[in-house]
Amino acid sequence: xxxxxxxxxxxxxxxxxxxxxxxxxxxxxxxxxxxxxxxxxxxxxxxxxxxxxxxxxxxxxxxxxxxxxxxxxxxxxxxxxxxxxxxxxxxxxxx
Amino acid sequence: xxxxxxxxxxxxxxxxxxxxxxxxxxxxxxxxxxxxxxxxxxxxxxxxxxxxxxxxxxxxxxxxxxxxxxxxxxxxxxxxxxxxxxxxxxxxxxxxxxxxxxxxxxxxxxxxxxxxxxxxxxxxxxxxxxxxxxxxxxxxxxxxxxxxxxxxxxxxxxxxxxxxxxxxxxxxxxxxxxxxxxxxxxxxxxxxxxxxxxxxxxxxxxxxxxxxxxxxxxxxxxxxxxxxxxxxxxxxxxxxxxxxxxxxxxxxxxxxxxxxxxxxxxxxxxxxxxxxxxxxxxxxxxxxxxxxxxxxxxxxxxxxxxxxxxxxxxxxxxxxxxxxxxxxxxxxxxxxxxxxxxxxxxxxxxxxxxxxxxxxxxxxxxxxxxxxxxxxxxxxxxxxxxxxxxxxxxxxxxxxxxxxxxxxxxxxxxxxxxxxxxxxxxxxxxxxxxxxxxxxxxxxxxxxxxxxxxxxxxxxxxxxxxxxxxxxxxxxxxxxxxxxxxx
Numbered sequence: 001x002x003x004x005x006x007x008x009x010x011x012x013x014x015x016x017x018x019x020x021x022x023x024x025x026x027x028x029x030x031x032x033x034x035x036x037x038x039x040x041x042x043x044x045x046x047x048x049x050x051x052x053x054x055x056x057x058x059x060x061x062x063x064x065x066x067x068x069x070x071x072x073x074x075x076x077x078x079x080x081x082x083x084x085x086x087x088x089x090x091x092x093x094x095x
Numbered sequence: 096x097x098x099x100x101x102x103x104x105x106x107x108x109x110x111x112x113x114x115x116x117x118x119x120x121x122x123x124x125x126x127x128x129x130x131x132x133x134x135x136x137x138x139x140x141x142x143x144x145x146x147x148x149x150x151x152x153x154x155x156x157x158x159x160x161x162x163x164x165x166x167x168x169x170x171x172x173x174x175x176x177x178x179x180x181x182x183x184x185x186x187x188x189x190x191x192x193x194x195x196x197x198x199x200x201x202x203x204x205x206x207x208x209x210x211x212x213x214x215x216x217x218x219x220x221x222x223x224x225x226x227x228x229x230x231x232x233x234x235x236x237x238x239x240x241x242x243x244x245x246x247x248x249x250x251x252x253x254x255x256x257x258x259x260x261x262x263x264x265x266x267x268x269x270x271x272x273x274x275x276x277x278x279x280x281x282x283x284x285x286x287x288x289x290x291x292x293x294x295x296x297x298x299x300x301x302x303x304x305x306x307x308x309x310x311x312x313x314x315x316x317x318x319x320x321x322x323x324x325x326x327x328x329x330x331x332x333x334x335x336x337x338x339x340x341x342x343x344x345x346x347x348x349x350x351x352x353x354x355x356x357x358x359x360x361x362x363x364x365x366x367x368x369x370x371x372x373x374x375x376x377x378x379x380x381x382x383x384x385x386x387x388x389x390x391x392x393x394x395x396x397x398x399x400x401x402x403x404x405x406x407x408x409x410x411x412x413x414x415x416x417x418x419x420x421x422x423x424x425x426x427x428x429x430x431x432x433x434x435x436x437x438x439x440x441x442x443x444x445x446x447x448x449x450x451x452x453x454x455x456x457x458x459x460x461x462x463x464x465x466x467x468x469x470x471x472x473x474x475x476x477x478x479x480x481x482x483x484x485x486x487x488x489x490x491x492x493x494x495x496x497x498x499x500x501x502x503x504x505x506x507x508x509x510x511x512x513x514x515x516x517x518x519x520x521x522x523x524x525x526x527x528x529x530x531x532x533x534x535x536x537x538x539x540x541x542x543x544x545x546x547x548x549x550x551x552x553x554x555x556x557x558x559x560x561x562x563x564x565x566x567x568x569x570x571x572x573x574x575x576x577x578x579x580x581x582x
Binding site: 011012014016018019023030031035037038043050051054055061063075076088090091092 | 434443472482
């Protein structure tokens with residue numbers, strides 16, 4: 001599987017990962033090489049097999065819907081890059 | 096008393112309980128040694144001397160009041176991806192360089208509940224992605240046995256600190272070998288528990304269906320003592336199972352007569368170092384001498400797909416988990432723009448290192464429209480195959496024995512430009528995470544002056560059998576008593 005520059009830029013956009021021209025070239029080569037090695041998976045006979053999402057057969061863990069103590073607002077906002085009153089402050093989402 | 100830093104947990108506990116030493120004395124000795132040596136090893140992201148001395152004083156008070164459990168007052172180093180309230184937790188990344196968690200991880204609460212003492216946070220590969228600590232955004236840790244070699248990774252700081260006697264024990268995390276591979280490279284005991292045994296609440300998420308926290312210790316007894324404290328159900332991690340936690344020290348019996356041990360041939364891989372193969376073969380013979388029934392020609396036929404399946408599943412999960420680093424709530428944030436999208440993209444571009452970006456890209460690709468079935472879904476089906484290999488093997492064998500890595504520790508810089516070569520370093524450890532079973536690495540000899548790790552693999556929640564086998568081997572061999580001379 002050889003990736004193109006356009007595909008690399010598309011993947012970066014899907015991940016919202018900024019990427020320099022030098023990185024496009026580097027990742028194109030490295031990811032192509034890695035994916036080529038992963039072609040081995042096509043040799044595995046998985047006909048009719050269910051996928052495994054996690055290894056322990058636990059499912060649907062419920063808990064009572066009860067209010068409990070939460071972290072104080074100031075503690076939660078202490079790491080915020082920017083805040084205004086009790087909110088995280090970000091650039092305008094809608095112009 | 097000299098050299099208190101060289102003690103194990105069980106030795107420290109005896110002295111603390113008999114009031115022959117105090118936790119303040121022990122902690123001071125450990126800090127003094129750690130500070131004297133960390134310029135060479137660089138195991139610690141930060142040393143938390145002030146908090147450690149306060150914890151030690153509190154531990155001494157608890158001991159005076161008769162509350163002295165095995166970890167009480169005993170100094171530990173914690174991998175820097177476990178949240179510690181009020182103490183910076185970087186996860187080895189520029190992204191979290193200044194992140195001060197507002198709460199403690201579950202395992203930290205557990206340690207605090209028995210008055211353990213944390214002396215530092217350990218260096219690691221960024222977001223636990225790596226096998227050498229060379230992906231740390233800050234610096235590389237050195238192997239105490241040979242300073243120009245890597246300590247392994249991603250829990251390389253934790254393993255190096257334990258090997259160098261710069262702490263009494265450490266906690267690490269293991270997604271594809273990140274406890275066991277560095278334990279092997281540094282010659283200490285490292286246990287990855289069964290998926291669901293230890294809560295990951297407060298562990299910075301990497302790949303949630305694979306991550307586990309576990310001990311790095313100077314011997315198997317210490318690993319069991321740590322497991323007694325950190326294991327158990329936690330409602331804040333719904334993947335933890337509500338099973339009783341046994342007293343793991345009860346498994347430490349030097350009796351493996353009749354224990355059925357399988358040696359899977361696929362793990363004695365092509366390209367592995369002859370000296371590593373020889374050490375593992377000698378070790379398996381030792382197990383037979385001790386009374387185990389060793390079967391040499393066990394097959395786990397789908398092992399060959401492990402690497403590819405892992406490097407699709409883990410990056411896919413990582414690409415979802417790491418989407419949270421958007422520069423809004425915490426962490427590094429690029430703000431030199433008025434555009435929300437540009438801010439988000441540049442936050443990730445400048446906040447993440449090369450390996451993290453590579454895995455986000457790989458995972459995003461494997462999950463993207465048109466490739467999901469061929470990569471992600473296929474890898475999940477291969478996961479079923481690999482898991483069934485282990486299920487079948489454990490119908491016949493109590494434990495499986497393999498090398499922990501195909502080589503001993505490699506040189507710093509040797510593989511850092513070749514991601515695929517680096518990934519191969521985990522070829523013997525990552526199938527274990529795929530299957531969710533527990534495994535421990537303990538030292539099994541030396542090659543070129545560097546430790547060789549042997550991995551015991553058990554069935555789900557079979558930690559007791561693992562510990563029993565590892566303990567019997569350890570007590571019959573000199574390896575765990577050998578210590579590096581740090582030049």
